[in-house]
Amino acid sequence: MRLRNVTGSREVIAQSRFVVPEETLKEMPGKWHALFGNEHPIRVEIGMGKGKFLHALAKENPDVNYIGIEKYSTVLLRAVQKMEQEELPNLRFLRMEAEEIAEVFGEGEIDRIYLNFSDPWPKDRHAKRRLPSREFLARYDKILKRDGVIEFKTDNRDLFDFAVEELEPAGWKVQVITYDLHADPVLMEGNVMTEYEEKFSAAGNPICKYVIRR
DSSP states (O other), X not given: OOGGGOTTHHHHHHHOTTBOOGGGGGGOTTOHHHHHTSOOOEEEEESOTTSHHHXXXXXXXXXXXXXXXXXXXXXXXXXHHHHHHSOOTTEEEEESOGGXXXXXXXXXXXXXXXXXXXXXXXXXXXXXXXTTSXXXXXXXXXXXXXXXXXXXXXXXXXXXXXXXXXXXHHTXXXXXXXXXXXXXXXXXXXXXXXXXXXXXXXXXXXXXXXEEEO
16 A cells, blocks of 8 residues: 555644644744744755654754655654654654745745655656756745755756756755765765665665755
8 A cells, every 4th residue: 555545644644743733834934933942943854754864863953943844644644653652842744735835934934954855756847846946946045044055865866967957047056966975975974864865775876965055
């Protein structure tokens, strides 16, 4: 059974204290620090999957607040279950479409965005749906602090090449870039792997990564 089709997952998520209610999201811009009860930096992962990456980061960095965004209820359910086993006060989840991100966060409210192994949307007509596209970079521009950064990792070279080509027309600059992350001891220091990263790197696939800013 595909994860997105598990019966009852949406109902469980709607009742979870770890998931911000969907009906309140449009009221949240500018209020995320209040939700966490502190002024710590806020970092967001879009397309968080089962939450392994973000849970590890939140555990390692208690003075940073993390928000995971996932559109599939049953995938998000796995992250909720992990939080039930090991609750972290600086981690919360949203079930939403990534296209709405600029309507959920206020201007300059986020200091870092993580994109990990995003859907490549391989057909040309779907290019605007790709998370590192210029259309999404414009959305991120609205919510990131002026010195904020975006970190993107993928094993899909075509998607990565596309992402790099989008930077100049979108007004973004590369701070760090590699086409083989796991072969770079400096960039691997402190690297937290996602489920997909573990799988693809174990299969010998090179992992591409960039860190960008305006």
